[in-house]
Amino acid sequence: MASVKLDKLNKxxxxxxxxxxxxxxxxxxxxxxxxxxxxxxxxxLLRLIAGLxxxxxGELRIGEQVVNDxxxxxxxxxxxxxxxxxxxxxxxxxxxxxxxxxxKTANETIEERVMATARILxxxxxxxxxxxxLSGGQRQRVAMGRAMAREPRxxxxxxxxxxxxxxxxxxxxxEIARLHQxxxxxxxxxxxxxxxxxxxxxxxxxxxxxxxxxxxxPQELYQRPLTRFVAGFIGSPTMNFLxxxxxxxxxxxxxxxxxxxxxxxxxxxxxxxxxxxxxxxxVRPEHLSLAPASGDNSFEIVNVEYxxxxxxxxxxxKDGDTLLIHRSEAPSRWQTGERVALVPDPEHxxxxxxxxxxxxxxxxxxxx
Amino acid sequence: MTAREFKxxxxxxxFWLLIVLxxxxxIFPFYYAVITSLKPSSELFTVNFWLDSLDFSNYVAIxxxxxxxRAIFNSILVSFxxxxxxxxxxxxxxxxxxxxxxxxxxxxMLVILGVSMFPQVAVLSGLFEVIRGLGLYxxxxxxxxxxxxxxxxxxxxxxxxxxxxxxQELEEAAIMDGATPWVTITRVFLPLMWPAMATTGLLxxxxxxxEFLFALTFTLSDSQRTVPVAIALISGGSQHELPWGPIMAAxxxxxxxxxxxxxxxQKRIVSGLTAxxxxx
Ligand SMILES: Nc1ncnc2c1ncn2[C@@H]1O[C@H](COP(=O)(O)OP(=O)(O)O)[C@@H](O)[C@H]1O
Ligand SMILES: [Mg+2]
Numbered sequence: 001m002a003s004v005k006l007d008k009l010n011k012x013x014x015x016x017x018x019x020x021x022x023x024x025x026x027x028x029x030x031x032x033x034x035x036x037x038x039x040x041x042x043x044x045l046l047r048l049i050a051g052l053x054x055x056x057x058g059e060l061r062i063g064e065q066v067v068n069d070x071x072x073x074x075x076x077x078x079x080x081x082x083x084x085x086x087x088x089x090x091x092x093x094x095x096x097x098x099x100x101x102x103x104k105t106a107n108e109t110i111e112e113r114v115m116a117t118a119r120i121l122x123x124x125x126x127x128x129x130x131x132x133x134l135s136g137g138q139r140q141r142v143a144m145g146r147a148m149a150r151e152p153r154x155x156x157x158x159x160x161x162x163x164x165x166x167x168x169x170x171x172x173x174x175e176i177a178r179l180h181q182x183x184x185x186x187x188x189x190x191x192x193x194x195x196x197x198x199x200x201x202x203x204x205x206x207x208x209x210x211x212x213x214x215x216x217x218p219q220e221l222y223q224r225p226l227t228r229f230v231a232g233f234i235g236s237p238t239m240n241f242l243x244x245x246x247x248x249x250x251x252x253x254x255x256x257x258x259x260x261x262x263x264x265x266x267x268x269x270x271x272x273x274x275x276x277x278x279x280x281x282x283v284r285p286e287h288l289s290l291a292p293a294s295g296d297n298s299f300e301i302v303n304v305e306y307x308x309x310x311x312x313x314x315x316x317x318k319d320g321d322t323l324l325i326h327r328s329e330a331p332s333r334w335q336t337g338e339r340v341a342l343v344p345d346p347e348h349x350x351x352x353x354x355x356x357x358x359x360x361x362x363x364x365x366x367x368x
Numbered sequence: 369m370t371a372r373e374f375k376x377x378x379x380x381x382x383f384w385l386l387i388v389l390x391x392x393x394x395i396f397p398f399y400y401a402v403i404t405s406l407k408p409s410s411e412l413f414t415v416n417f418w419l420d421s422l423d424f425s426n427y428v429a430i431x432x433x434x435x436x437x438r439a440i441f442n443s444i445l446v447s448f449x450x451x452x453x454x455x456x457x458x459x460x461x462x463x464x465x466x467x468x469x470x471x472x473x474x475x476x477m478l479v480i481l482g483v484s485m486f487p488q489v490a491v492l493s494g495l496f497e498v499i500r501g502l503g504l505y506x507x508x509x510x511x512x513x514x515x516x517x518x519x520x521x522x523x524x525x526x527x528x529x530x531x532x533x534x535x536q537e538l539e540e541a542a543i544m545d546g547a548t549p550w551v552t553i554t555r556v557f558l559p560l561m562w563p564a565m566a567t568t569g570l571l572x573x574x575x576x577x578x579e580f581l582f583a584l585t586f587t588l589s590d591s592q593r594t595v596p597v598a599i600a601l602i603s604g605g606s607q608h609e610l611p612w613g614p615i616m617a618a619x620x621x622x623x624x625x626x627x628x629x630x631x632x633x634q635k636r637i638v639s640g641l642t643a644x645x646x647x648x
Contacts (some may be wrong), residue, residue, distance in 0.1 A: 016509075051541055073546030085537035087561040099545035150545070 002063040002076070002153035002184055004049065009058035011044055018223040020210045021046040021056075026038045026203070030181050031187045035197040035233070036207035042190040043158055045207070049188060050156055051075050051150040062153060073103070078147030079156040082163065084139045086131040092118075093127040103150065104286050117149045120179070128307075137168050139187050144179075158191040160195065173199060185280070187257050194234050198222070206230050228356035231282050237312065240288070241325045244281040244351070246273050253362055256351065258280065262297050268351045268359040279359075285327035287348035290340045297341040299324065304336055315342070370381050385571065400621070405616035408434030415619070426617035435590040436618060439598035443622070444451075446508050446594055447576040448610060450515045451569045457525035458568065459561070463553050465524065472495055483522030506588040514582045520573040522621055530564040531557065566633045574626060595622045 003266050004026040011019035018041045026032050030247055034042045042048055049060065051072035062070055093114055101109045103350050119123045121141045130188065132140055140160060147155055160176075161169045175274040179202055196202050198218045206229070214226045218234075225231035225334040231239050247255040247263060249270025257263050258281045273279070290313065293299070299315040302323070311332035315324040326343070334340065351359040369377075396503050404412065408423045421448045430436045464470075465477060495514055504510030511587060542552040558565075580596040593601070603610055 024439060050544065072544050077544070079542060079544045080536040081539070083537050084537060085541040087538070087541070087556055098547075102546040102551060130441065144543070146541070233459075 001028050003061075004063040004154060004186065004188070005365050007059040007061070009045070009048060009138065010056045011041075011053060012050055012056045018210050019048065019056075020256060021209075022212055024205060024212065024215065025187065027188055029184045031177075031189065031200060031202045032205060033197040033201035033203070034188065034190045034205050034207055035192065036187045036192055036213075037233070038192055040207045041193070041210040042207055044210075045072070046156055046158055046188060046190050048080050049154075050077050050081075050295075054313075057068060072232050076153035077156055078150055078152035078154070080140075080143045080147045080158065080160045082159045083162075084131075084344055086142055086146070088131055091130055092123060092145075095131070095142055099146070099150045104156075110367060113151070114145075114177075117145045120148075120182070121145045125281040136164050137172060137291075140164065140172055141175075144176075148183075152185075152188045154188060157187065159191055161191075162193075169196075176200065179250065195236060198234070204234075206233060224356050224358070224361075225282075225350065226351040228280060228358070231352070231358070235284055237284045237285050237325045237327065239284050239350070241322070242281045242283075242317075242324075244279045245281060246270065246275055246277045249274060251330060251362070254351075254359075259320070260297065260299065261344070262295075262346065264346060264349065266346055266349055267361050269362045271359055273353065273359070278354055280356075281344075282350035283344040283348065283354060285325040286344045288324075289328075289343045289345070290326055290334060291343055293339040293341050298339050299334045299342055301334055301336050301340060303339045304332065304334060306330060306332075315340070387414070401623075403621050404612060405620050406416075409611070409613045416541060426613040428619070429448060430618050430621070434600055435593070436595075436602075437592055438594045439593050440622070442593060443478065443507050443577055443595040444516065446511045447573050449512045450519060450576040451572050452600075453512065453516050453570055454519045454523045455565055456571045457520060459553060459558065459565070461520075461524045462527035462531045463549065464500050466528040472646045477525070480524055481522045482526070486517075488518070491583060492581065495582070496585060502575065505586060506592050508592060508594075509582060510586045511594065514586065515572075515576045515579060519575060523568045526568050527564055529559060534560060538625045570633050577622070577626060624641075631647070 004024075006022050006026075009019060009022040009024075022045060034045060036042055048055055049062075051067070051070065055068050059066055062075055063079070079367070087098065090098065096114045096117060099108050100113060105113075114127075115124075115287060118127060121144060121166040122140055123138070123145055124133060126138060126142070128153065131142065134142065140163075157176075161172050163171060173196060180200075189196075189200060198221075199210070201218055203215060204218055205215050205222055210230050212220060212345040214230045216224075221230060221234045225234060226258060228241070242258045242260065244256045244258040247257050249255075251269075253267045254270040254273075255263055255265050256279060258336075261281075264281075299317055300315050301313055303314040305314070307330070309330055311325040311328055311330045311334075313328070313332065313334050315326060317324070326342075337351075353359065400417075403417070406419055406422055406424070407416075408425055465473060465585070487562050495517075496612065499505055500511040502510070502513075504513060538556060539552055542556045547556065578596060579594075580600070583594045583597045584600070587597065590598075595633055599615060599622070602615050602618065
């Protein structure tokens with residue numbers, strides 16, 4: 001168990017800077033999830049920490065030690081790969097014992113550790129099987145066991161569940177969460193699936209194009225996204241965005257006019273924004289309510305999706321071609337073809353400026 | 369019988385006829401060699417496709433010659449050494465060429481392929497000088513060296529192709545487990561490369577076992593010769609007699625191990641040669 005500190009970490013492949021100035025503090029025992037769209041550099045960042053890629057610039061510390069130039073085996077990290085990468089010709093036991101053997105651990109210690117790990121992961125019955133005789137979930141557990149058997153200070157996961165089917169993924173997600181609670185090890189976990197990130201993480205790091213967009217608890221990211229990118233990435237179904245315009249700003253908040261909805265009084269500080277500045281209004285599907293259409297505020301319901309416990313209503317504004325989503329508990333009285341007005345909950349509306357940065361909420365209104 | 373059934377029948381008949389033709393073409397010479405080797409020399413020139421009686425005198429004759437037994441021993445020594453050296457160098461080279469990214473990798477691969485296209489005669493005299501210079505003339509080591517030179521390009525090429533297909537993450541898993549490149553090669557990759565090694569090893573073995581030109585040029589005395597040369601130099605009682613019986617017996621003797629080897633490794637060879645075709 002150890003802390004990890006990234007200081008202005010950079011990685012360049014050829015002429016492409018894939019990771020740019022990443023600063024990050026990971027506490028001992030924390031479960032940190034790197035999340036972001038495909039190709040944003042999550043795996044690269046993880047591999048920099050693992051030692052599988054060399055660091056172009058910056059400093060990486062594990063515990064108190066600078067590990068930039070240490071090979072992977074001396075960093076005390078264990079890694080679970082997306083494809084599991086189990087040694088096909090070795091049994092489950094041999095797979096887990098391989099690293100210990102290479103570290104010249106005494107035979108009794110090897111057996112002790114492998115058995116203990118196998119017990120935790122419920123692999124005792126499978127120790128003499130080869131990987132090809134295992135199911136996907138079992139292979140996943142062996143891959144974790146192999147990474148854990150050497151008792152690393154940090155466990156790294158690179159999209160470990162993406163090869164499993166949906167139901168198994170939920171189950172394994174649960175097992176990983178419980179495992180972490182039980183062992184208390186430091187975990188860095190990479191995924192492109194925001195649900196996985198939200199459910200597992202103590203701390204989420206949202207990456208975009210090799211840069212950190214925001215670091216925070218799942219709650220912080222959901223309630224106070226700092227950028228439009230994070231707002232759109234976290235939460236499902238995704239946040240609705242509407243073009244808006246600043247009407248007036250005061251110390252307590254600002255008035256904006258959102259296209260199709262009309263004027264709203266919001267708790268955000270106007271900052272340096274003047275009347276007439278273009279903004280983007282963001283509101284989550286669950287923070288919208290619907291009312292009978294009135295005047296200009298009129299949207300057409302183009303589809304209603306019934307999911308059992310909840311209902312998604314898809315709405316189209318008069319002019320634009322953006323599709324908005326409203327989410328409410330079932331049953332819903334709305335039907336396809338109806339025209340309705342959108343009423344956002346001002347406490348839960350987000351405002352983003354032209355560069356995608358969120359306007360801060362005035363302190364008097366800060367919501368929990 | 370309808371026209372359709374008739375057509376089907378003739379097609380099937382034609383198919384089997386073709387197979388029989390191919391089989392006769394491929395196997396008959398060997399069959400005739402076996403038969404000839406089992407006939408006494410007095411019957412040699414009466415054409416007979418069947419054996420009336422077994423006569424092992426030809427085999428007794430060649431095995432009672434010390435030089436033939438010695439030649440078999442030399443052939444075994446040379447062929448196994450070539451296979452061992454070629455596989456060792458091939459595996460290590462293919463790791464570098466298949467797994468390590470470095471500038472000029474493609475060039476190296478192309479040079480290797482180019483080298484393998486030289487005909488033997490083209491390098492014969494040059495190689496002769498090299499072997500003499502190294503003091504390996506009339507020594508099996510000279511043959512081992514020259515066969516390895518000719519076998520390596522193919523070995524490296526095939527093993528590299530195979531090595532490239534092993535998943536990247538497997539190697540990285542080994543690195544995370546603390547494996548050095550040598551440990552990764554020997555304990556992770558090698559066990560997965562048996563099909564490719566069986567294929568290339570066997571082809572190298574066959575090439576070394578059958579090679580004639582170098583073996584003739586680079587050896588002088590009976591005690592250093594390999595089997596193909598020894599067979600060619602089997603002589604009869606007089607200048608005008610070619611001792612077909614013993615020659616056939618010797619040929620059969622040295623062909624059988626090859627056939628057995630191929631049969632043992634047959635499955636692996638096929639999977640090795642087609643490994644690149646479909647992703648396992
Ligand atoms: N070894 C490499 N050489 C060159 N480019 C690479 C290499 N590894 C990754 N990249 C590039 O870095 C970017 C980020 O890749 P990656 O970290 O795998 O993304 P993610 O895991 O977030 O999907 C991609 O554009 C990829 O093409
Ligand atoms: Mg990735």
